[in-house]
Amino acid sequence: MVQEGQPQVREKGVWRANVRLWFVAVISITLLSACFIASCVVTYHFTYGKTGKRLSELHTYYSSLTCFSEGTRVTEKVWGCCPNAWKPFGSSCYFISTEKRFWSKSEQNCVGMGAHLVVINTEAEQNFIIQQLNESFSYFLGLSDPQGNGKWQWIDQTPFDENVRFWHQNEPNFSAEQCASIVFWNPGKWGWNDDFCDTKRNSICEMKKIYL
Numbered sequence: 001m002v003q004e005g006q007p008q009v010r011e012k013g014v015w016r017a018n019v020r021l022w023f024v025a026v027i028s029i030t031l032l033s034a035c036f037i038a039s040c041v042v043t044y045h046f047t048y049g050k051t052g053k054r055l056s057e058l059h060t061y062y063s064s065l066t067c068f069s070e071g072t073r074v075t076e077k078v079w080g081c082c083p084n085a086w087k088p089f090g091s092s093c094y095f096i097s098t099e100k101r102f103w104s105k106s107e108q109n110c111v112g113m114g115a116h117l118v119v120i121n122t123e124a125e126q127n128f129i130i131q132q133l134n135e136s137f138s139y140f141l142g143l144s145d146p147q148g149n150g151k152w153q154w155i156d157q158t159p160f161d162e163n164v165r166f167w168h169q170n171e172p173n174f175s176a177e178q179c180a181s182i183v184f185w186n187p188g189k190w191g192w193n194d195d196f197c198d199t200k201r202n203s204i205c206e207m208k209k210i211y212l
């Protein structure tokens, strides 16, 4: 009787060990799944969520986007997109508005398209922009001196970098001119000029590219 009982005891022991193993396995898989789902939700929220929101916002103004493949390695390939009729450069899209408006109306016009008046951060950007312009006109920039005390400010709060200023010679020269435009003056040069905010000018809008 005792000899018959012993295998049963051993079987019970094996059975308990199995249950414990399964229990650990199920808990581990559950935890892994939870982590996986959480990271998917977070990734979705930060990438697709944000892009999706911007896309649907922009869809109210634009029926289509033009996208270019960016990134040097195959694994880094993304699509950088601008609305049709906007010009891509770096991580931004640019729109040259040929309708003349006051400075504040120009900014409103850009905001209405999901953009802002242009902020020039580098010489390369300035060089790109002037290639898009017509030498017969002035174009408002997202740069103003609201107090008329020479404290020029970019519209997106970008610090006004001493090394990235392209004023024409002897400009700015008049404290009542509190808005900046870019203009072609002979002999042969594009540069910035302080301008009256309530003159009507063409303008340049800038928005960040949409990455897909």
Ligand SMILES: *[C@@H]1O[C@H](CO)[C@@H](O)[C@H](O)[C@H]1NC(C)=O
Residues within 6 Å of the ligand: 134, 135, 136
């Ligand atoms: C620039 O604007 C003038 C005046 O509207 C126009 O005659 C000329 O064709 C334009 N130039 C270019 C390069 O678009």
Ligand SMILES: *[C@@H]1O[C@H](CO)[C@@H](O)[C@H](O)[C@H]1NC(C)=O
Residues within 6 Å of the ligand: 173, 174
């Ligand atoms: C500022 O410079 C512009 C262009 O050189 C000139 O036409 C204008 O008269 C100047 N304004 C003042 C107040 O000096």
